[in-house]
Amino acid sequence: MQVNDNRMRVGEVIEKIGAEVLCCMDSLDKEISLVIASDLMSEVLTVNDDNILLVSGLSNLQLVRTAEMLDIPAVIIVRGKDVTNEMIELATKKGIILAKSADSMFTVCGILHDAGLISVS
Amino acid sequence: MELRYEIEGGDFTAAGNCSSDVKMALKKLGVRPEIIKKAIISLYEAEVNIVAHAYKGIALVDITTDRILCNLTDEGPGIEQIDLAMKPGWSTASQRVREMGFGAGMGLPNILKNCDKFKISSVVGVGTIVEFEVIIK
Numbered sequence: 001m002q003v004n005d006n007r008m009r010v011g012e013v014i015e016k017i018g019a020e021v022l023c024c025m026d027s028l029d030k031e032i033s034l035v036i037a038s039d040l041m042s043e044v045l046t047v048n049d050d051n052i053l054l055v056s057g058l059s060n061l062q063l064v065r066t067a068e069m070l071d072i073p074a075v076i077i078v079r080g081k082d083v084t085n086e087m088i089e090l091a092t093k094k095g096i097i098l099a100k101s102a103d104s105m106f107t108v109c110g111i112l113h114d115a116g117l118i119s120v121s
Numbered sequence: 122m123e124l125r126y127e128i129e130g131g132d133f134t135a136a137g138n139c140s141s142d143v144k145m146a147l148k149k150l151g152v153r154p155e156i157i158k159k160a161i162i163s164l165y166e167a168e169v170n171i172v173a174h175a176y177k178g179i180a181l182v183d184i185t186t187d188r189i190l191c192n193l194t195d196e197g198p199g200i201e202q203i204d205l206a207m208k209p210g211w212s213t214a215s216q217r218v219r220e221m222g223f224g225a226g227m228g229l230p231n232i233l234k235n236c237d238k239f240k241i242s243s244v245v246g247v248g249t250i251v252e253f254e255v256i257i258k
Contacts, residue, residue, distance in 0.1 A: 042227040045162055063222065070158070
């Protein structure tokens with residue numbers, strides 16, 4: 001299991017990335033310390049860590065479901081992808097922060113790396 | 122507690138409903154979070170497998186104080202070579218399934234990794250049965 005003592009508030013992460021929060025704005029004090037960046041939900045489901053931020057260019061309902069199953073508190077959707085109302089509704093119901101960035105996955109990950117976050121194991 | 126769910130093949134909107142419901146049930150029962158995670162990851166993988174590959178299926182979840190037992194039986198094309206299907210990275214998923222973010226060939230190996238007992242059987246042209254157990258104590 002991966003551990004990173006460098007925890008950040010989700011609100012602070014979103015500010016650094018310049019992402020737009022789509023739901024659960026009252027939960028931005030939640031903390032994360034590890035990141036997984038992937039478009040493959042199959043890959044994300046093999047992760048065994050806690051306090052994770054999920055970064056993905058996949059914008060569909062199963063992105064939110066995957067976050068739900070793994071207790072992932074926040075998801076950043078990159079590449080300016082459209083986010084459906086269904087996704088926002090499900091994320092709101094499950095208390096998962098959804099945010100959207102127009103930047104590429106590479107750029108967003110670079111910012112997160114520079115901020116001291118590290119990858120899941 | 123016994124729970125039963127019908128799963129429709131190809132319905133990626135409903136995929137996860139069964140696992141989500143079971144997750145809530147386990148939380149209400151006070152099962153430890155790390156056990157819930159193992160059970161729910163396994164169940165979600167199995168549920169998505171039915172949506173991705175089969176025509177339809179039934180998920181039966183039996184929860185006691187000792188263990189969570191899940192049986193997912195589907196009607197579908199079946200699996201020709203189970204030993205290959207159990208290999209990480211091996212997949213017969215369609216392009217549509219891959220576009221949904223699945224089909225990387227990690228599902229069955231991931232179930233095996235997260236559960237304590239696992240059984241799979243299949244008849245080509247009929248369907249597949251996946252059964253697994255996660256021990257609570």
